[in-house]
Amino acid sequence: MNRWDELNQMMNEVKAMPEMMEMPVVTKRVKKRVWRHRALVSVRNLAIACVVLVGGLSIGVNTSKSFADSIKNIPLIGRLVEAVDFSESYQEAINKEYLTKIGKVAHTKVGDVVLSYAMADDKNMVLFFDGDWKKKGYCLFIDSLTDADTGKEIEHGTASADVPYLSEKEIENTTIQAGVSWREYHKNVAISFSIRDKEAQKEVAENVKMTFSNRDKLPAKEYVINKKFEINGLRYQINKVTMYPLSTEVEVKYLDEDDLEFSRTVDMEFTLSDGKKTVGKHYLTSCAYFADGDDKSTHKEYLDGGYYWSKKKLKLGLKYVMQLPESRREVTLDLNNNTLYDEHGLLKDFKVKHNGKKVVITTNKPLWDEIYNSDPFGYVRDAKTGETSWITAELTSGEIQEPREYQYIYEIKELSMDENGLVHFVRNYPEYIVHPKWSMEIDTQK
């Protein structure tokens, strides 16, 4: 076979497209990824908005002018524990010295930054930075993580680490905490981060790089549960619970949701309790939706506590299940008379106005907003093709007084309107929020 024959053979090989390249499959995959990206951006934006997000911590470490002098400036573990309001599992992990002391220093335009400690499990990593911060109000963003052994970029979700607001005190150095969620454990990690001046809305240091090593990975503990339960006629099965040092994964199968475009179960949240304290959803890992596989009926929920938290028997509880019947999923916005309705009639909880290029949908703070922070409608459906496309609303909330008004502003240009001036929304928020009295015991000694 000569080179041209080989070339023809290769060209024929690529003509056979794999199933994974079928357009509906590609579209679904890409949309899912975009959705996850937007969820992560929301997390990041939320992190900017809240001074205290990941842990809300502030400790004065020392008054040294530069951290680069020596790693002796790294705060002692004891002081870290005293000063920082960690989640229960993290505190125990720190008490039991699950932390790895790093002590790497990076010199930046705004002073030295020390990566003091790191701790990680299969799903999370927490990094503790100390900095000779010259100005208050900086955020530290992790831009990229790379596995230092393979050179491969690590897919991750992060919340920014904020320098706490310390206007009353002359504290030059503070410890801050940055949370990372990832799909699997990485021992040797190269990190690139930037530091942002929140007030000036600009980066003050970029591409700051360092490499560090986490401790050896500890094994996960897996408990096969296979427990079925039913809520409002929908059946679920908890397949297994996997405990990592810092977090817990609950795998649930939605038994009646296989063939639906949108699941009738909007969300569910579990809790883990040792009898005294209860932990809930792991904020970052759950937001990142890292565990979603190809099987859309199998869901993984993450809890903010791992086996470092407690050696006692733990109680796994179901805090709530949110459901949305199919008949409530499709909502029509009629811009002729500014109304929203579904199969059952008008949606009276909303007021609609449209003003130029904007549709403003107003509601008082509803129950679902307490626990399900999302736009009320997440997609529009093309009336002719039935295809859905993603939409997002700008949210503005009213004064902090009851009843509090929430305004969701949709851009007209993003909304596919049919010839009758109707927009076909796909609803996000649940119709039912059920708080089942369901729990089961997990013996962590097994």
Next chain:
Amino acid sequence: MKDQEFFDRVESVRKKLYAIAYPYFNSESMAVDAVDEAIYKGYLKKKQLKQPQFFETWLVRILMNVCNTKYKHYKKQVGIEELPEDASPSEIENLPLKEALMKLPEKYRQVILLKFFGGYTIVEIAELTECPQGTVATRMRKALGLLRMELEEEEVA
């Protein structure tokens, strides 16, 4: 550009995208991964595309960047050493074409893949790679020379 229009346009070029990505890795899954990444990046940046008629050029450029980045990691992992630009054909003549392509210097490999797997002309490749046509034609000749593949002069031009 609306979502639907974006995905409609993707549909019309997806075969070409896959055909270009595949020879980088000779792996179906890695090619799918690269195409996904390119579409995803394109989706996030679709507002930056001011002239929809250049959609294909724009997306193929994104794909080439994605493939080149992924290929840099990939060749380190599997230990591929690219040939220097002044290499002689004897260094790869005994290799199967698939392997020989992977060893070509990046800019040579790029023109070969765009021409034979993307089906683009030299003029189009010049637009895609933002290089003068003469440079593309020279690279094409050198790449074919290294692979010991002769083309008629008008085919190269």
